[in-house]
Amino acid sequence: MGLEAALTTDTILTTQLRRVVNWARRSSIWPMPFATACCGIELMATACSRYDVARFGSEAMRFSPRQADLCIVAGRVSVKMMPVLQRIYQQMAEPRWVISMGACASTGGVFDTYAVVQGVDQFIPVDVYIPGCPPRPEMLIEGIMAIQRIIDNEGIPPKGPDGKRVPLGIALQPSAVKAKPVGITVGS
C-alpha cells in the first residue's frame, strides 16, 4: 500500500477500530452477479483489464451468495425468477448491498409486460440505481464507489425503527456526453 515505504517496520499506528473495519469492508466488496440479460455483458466488461474493477477490490465475483456482500442485478427479472433473487439476497453476508444496473432492473425497461418485474426495488432493498440501456462499465464502477463512500462515512447500512434495512436509494446521474453534429461540406 506504500505505507511500508513511508514508515519503518517497527512503527506503531493508533486509529479507531471502526475506521479499520470500514477500510477493510470498503476495500473488499465482493459482488454476486445476478446477470440475466445484455447488461450482464457490461458487468463482465467491468472486470476486464480495460476497466479493472480490481482497483476497487471488487473483482472477486462470487457465485455463492454466502461469500458475497454486493448483489448486482443486471438485466430484467421475470416474476418467476424473483423468488430466486430474494432467496439469494437473504443468503448473502451482512452487511449487504444491492445495485440495480440498467433500465430493466430498475423499471422493467421496455418490457412493460405482466411477466417482467417493473423494478426489483419492489421486492428487495436497492441502494444504488444505475441508469442506462445498457450502462457503461464506468457507471457501474461509480455505483460501487458510491457504496464505498457510504461505508467510509457510516460503516453499515442504516436500519429503520422496526429494525428493517433502509435502502440508500442513490440514483446516479448519466455521465454520457451527447455527440454534437459534425459540419459536412459537400462539393468544393
Ligand code: SF4
Ligand atoms: S437495460 Fe437495456 S441493456 Fe440492460 S438488460 Fe435491459 S435491454 Fe438489455
